């Protein structure tokens with residue numbers, strides 16, 4: 378894709394696809410969704426709709442793959458969700474013509490908060506309860522309707538561990554899991570996602586005012602590029618700094634996110650078998 382360009386000092390670096398590559402990715406991902414549902418012997422899929430670009434693109438591709446009658450969307454507001462995001466999420470379901478339900482998760486989360494009131498004020502711990510509650514509901518529907526749960530994670534999130542362990546990562550497959558964030562936006566525009574959704578500020582909405590880029594400490598464009606060139610790619614730290622115009626600290630930050638989140642990407646370890 379860009380592996381040759383990036384070796385030239387004057388070539389501007391971006392991860393964007395050509396039109397031909399966009400079509401190839403669209404085909405590849407829809408085939409993946411169709412094959413994964415079929416291999417599971419499932420009757421379709423379920424996914425959480427947040428109004429954000431990752432779930433919106435995944436839903437668009439899933440409808441192409443499975444047909445609108447085989448996708449069930451769950452819109453699951455908590456007090457941390459902006460109302461316009463939740464109406465965008467419903468709008469996506471209506472635009473696609475899929476079955477969807479709105480499930481208020483605040484009362485469910487409150488029962489958890491009541492058990493440890495001192496933890497309820499910890500916005501990260503409480504935010505993760507919202508995220509994991511959605512996972513329980515996704516699987517409730519999947520079990521009952523013989524569906525699989527579609528994940529919405531992208532490559533930048535997966536590599537940096539920017540997800541809740543056994544929360545939004547608790548899924549059966551990740552159709553857009555190999556796309557960096559800027560490629561997610563580009564493919565979304567390509568398959569007809571309305572521009573205002575493509576350009577929305579990414580947020581986990583675990584507490585109000587949270588944004589991905591604020592919490593991660595760098596923009597997705599910088600994060601994607603550092604991942605692609607330095608972590609996934611062959612460039613040294615100094616070459617990455619030179620090519621991208623980022624700082625050494627930004628490269629170090631990304632490397633430390635990747636290394637520190639390895640536990641989220643592997644099966645929980647157990648002691649090796651003891652031969653006694």
Ligand SMILES: Nc1ncnc2c1ncn2[C@@H]1O[C@H](COP(=O)(O)OP(=O)(O)OC[C@H]2O[C@@H]([n+]3cccc(C(=O)O)c3)[C@H](O)[C@@H]2O)[C@@H](O)[C@H]1O
Nearest residue numbers: 501505508534538539540541542545580581583589592640
């Ligand atoms: N080295 C290690 N080996 C094994 N396990 C380890 C561990 N370090 C922590 N752990 C375990 O992992 C837990 C921490 O991980 P976790 O519970 O996930 O929590 P944590 O990583 O602290 O928080 C989740 C992060 O993901 C972000 N997020 C979540 C959901 C959606 C999105 C989004 O993009 O929309 C983003 C969220 O904003 C936050 O930055 C610890 O409490 C501990 O149980």
Ligand SMILES: Nc1ncnc2c1ncn2[C@@H]1O[C@H](COP(=O)(O)OP(=O)(O)OP(=O)(O)O)[C@@H](O)[C@H]1O
Nearest residue numbers: 425426427429430431432452453529545579580581
């Ligand atoms: N309020 C919600 N209702 C239903 N599902 C949700 C809600 N909030 C989050 N999710 C699920 O969790 C996933 C992870 O959230 P994340 O914020 O990473 O993705 P997104 O909202 O689709 O895109 P963006 O990164 O642009 O905000 C969502 O894609 C969606 O499947």
Ligand SMILES: [Mg+2]
Nearest residue numbers: 427429580581
């Ligand atoms: Mg979001």
